[in-house]
Amino acid sequence: MAADSMVQLVSFLTAQQPYEIVGTPESEWVDFKSVPPNGPYDLSTHKGKFELAKDVAAFANAGGGLIVCGFKAKKRPNELHEVVEKVTPFDKKVVNTDSYKDVLTEYVRPLLKVKFFWYDHPQGDPGAAGHYFVLEVPALPESERWALVTRGINDDGQFIKNSWTIPIRNGDTTAFLPPDEVYRLVNDGLRVRHGRAGSAVPAPAADRVKSREDLRAALGMEETPALFFQSVPDHPRGLVPGMYADGGLRDVLDKQDTLRDANAFNWASVYRRPEPREGGLLLADAPRRGLLVESDGAVTGAASATSEMLGWAMERYSDGGARRISVFVLTEITLEYFRLVDRHVLPLVDGSWTHRIVASDFTQSPGCVLAAGDDPAFPLRGAPQPATSDDWNHSWQALGDPERDAYEALRHIYALFGLDVPVNPFVDGDRVSTAKLLPKR
Template sequence: MAADSPAHLISQLTRQQPQEILGTPESEWVDFKSIGPKGPYDLSTEKGKFELAKDVAAFANAGGGLIVCGLKAKQRPTELYEVAEKLTPFAKSLVNSTSYKDVIKEYVRPLLKVNYLWFDHPADDPDASGHYLVIEVAALPESDRWALVTRGLTEDGRFVKGSWTVPIRNGDTTANLSPDEAYRLLNDGLRVRREPGANAPAPAPPADRAKTRAALRARLDMDDVPVLFFQSTPDHPKGLLAGMYATGGLRDLLRNQDTLRDAHAFNFASVYHRPEAHEGGLLLMNPPRQGLSVESDGAVTAALAATADMLGWAMDRYQGGADSRISVFVLTEITLEYFRLVDEHVLPLVDGSWTHRIVASDFARPPARTLAAGDDPTFPLRGAPQTATSNAWNHSWHALGDPERDAYEALRHLYALFGLDVTDNPFTDGDRVSTTLLMTKQP
């Protein structure tokens, strides 16, 4: 079964089902790389360095995408594009991620957001073993286009000093911006800079739906308390989401959620409230603790009170806890539950890439919210609690489609608000939140 979106492909690799990706055509969002003796890219040659920089820049100039290393693609007679036809997992030792980062840093402008994701081949396969590498490239914002490679390449595979290339992903291939188009873009940019109002601040990115957060906060009567928001939006909305109210649709899903613990734990299920239709979407309200909104195009926003009712649950039992201290356990479980709900059940409904966002509002307002290393609320508490350093903490990342990894990204951004590293969280394992570790904890 071919993967039809970045989230779907990542999900199949996460579940160690790479064979389900076979048949996926290369496209504007995915490119497959087979493995040579030096790995997917031979960085000992100038050509290999150029190929890596070119491929990454091309996806950044499009809508972002995935370079999937460890699958061989071939064009079949009946296909328009090359499709993944063979699994070629390989040893991690063939890739030095630091060298990959250095090449991109040196040869691509501007600095791009690139993630390197490793996935295991099934251990019970007698015919193959190893790993897959996914190089995930985020799209450049329209205001920052275009990414360029600061080198050109001759026919004999040597760099040309002083040259540059603007690669563009075109279907399943990569083309270069023509000199005429580059000239037009340059002059258009100069013309805009000369026009009145050209120095006005750029509008907020479309994915940052601040109005939705404000409306949900008001409906929950949380205007006077610090609030943590999770938000997930499709980068290219397709309009009204089909089946929102159908049998087995999102409304039924919210009524009967598959949660780690029961509805009285830290999740978005409720035994007292039902999801209600609202402006073509859904609202699931559970004041004063939390609320969740699904917009008509599938975008999701969740609001959590940073008080003893929710994120500060049980912390008033301990000296210095009061209403301001956040429970590490509660924070971690509700974060993972949000991404289990959204990554597994909402992202697959809208093709294309998604953006996840975390916003901490009024966390530094007295009494400031605090967070500490260790396993709250186990006594004794580890370490002195650290105080939030901003009232408007707003960060986003390209959705990975893996709940444990997206939960880790959310916590990584939030921990920085308190001057802490996410590794201080006892429920993390590598680059993910561990469901196993979390479930050993009894609230």
């Protein structure tokens, strides 16, 4: 027998009938992977990372599909496609789903809502034992195509910097968008843009001003200088599914995977649990910080720019009474925001997102100041510079990589103080370095 649809294939796996899948040909909706010792994709290599990103983007650019790991497929004489000839279930330990998510987040644009599933091989089978791993890739809406892989690869299996590619699933193989088509798409986009020159500029992702006001009120921070982080889907699609389900977003907020414990500079709370609020969630940990998740997935975070949070343990360095912000605290809480949102919220809504930072009341007397902190061993070093605006509001297209989005946020925050972000001791190139930050624990 053979599976003739995604639904039937998954039903065979769910019923622990993997042998019913033998004879299924690879096609525009399914790709089969056998499992070598390092897993279906060896993510310790550039080639393995590229192959995963390429396969996922290719399905997204077609009609969506399944990548089914644990079956050996082979093309036989006189057959057009590779066909499953053997079940090869395997141990779960060779696949780290978090690593798969990290690779897709870093190397595929836009962010895709890929789902991961494990299925068991029937017990008592003397011929095989283990599990099957399935990646379910959604089709990218026509209006949001194309998905691209942010790196190319050379014949030696190494990434090529400043290169990219657009793969497309074509039957049981992968094709790539040809240069002439890419050229046409770019020029079509430019013509559309130029054609709008005399008309109104399209509105950016909505600035959720009311969300900031609501969170500020919930935290009792109306008169407190605050740094806001916001993340909004460019094309909201209504209620986010599973907000309150087991393992859903409420559980993610309640049991956050932070670099340090909940008493450090992150968004977790020892004393508070996320509460339902108008179809979303509120995690209010006044007077330090808080998170508001709206029903459509939009997130607002607020951190106090006082000694309660951003100025933690800085009172003795606050010359003239100005509120001095700690470089270390600022960097850690910024990175923690994007570790939470980029990894756990952005994948819930397909398509592009906009991140935003808003520094509110930073010049309110006695004002906030920030020093460069130009040496990892002495992150307080440098002359403190005053904030230059009371309503600093800047946004950028979400990159989906926590370290890179944290860098973009800090780049905008540092400009508020007339500073250049490379002087931050925890920055490495165009990203915040977790490795540099962690030794300061």
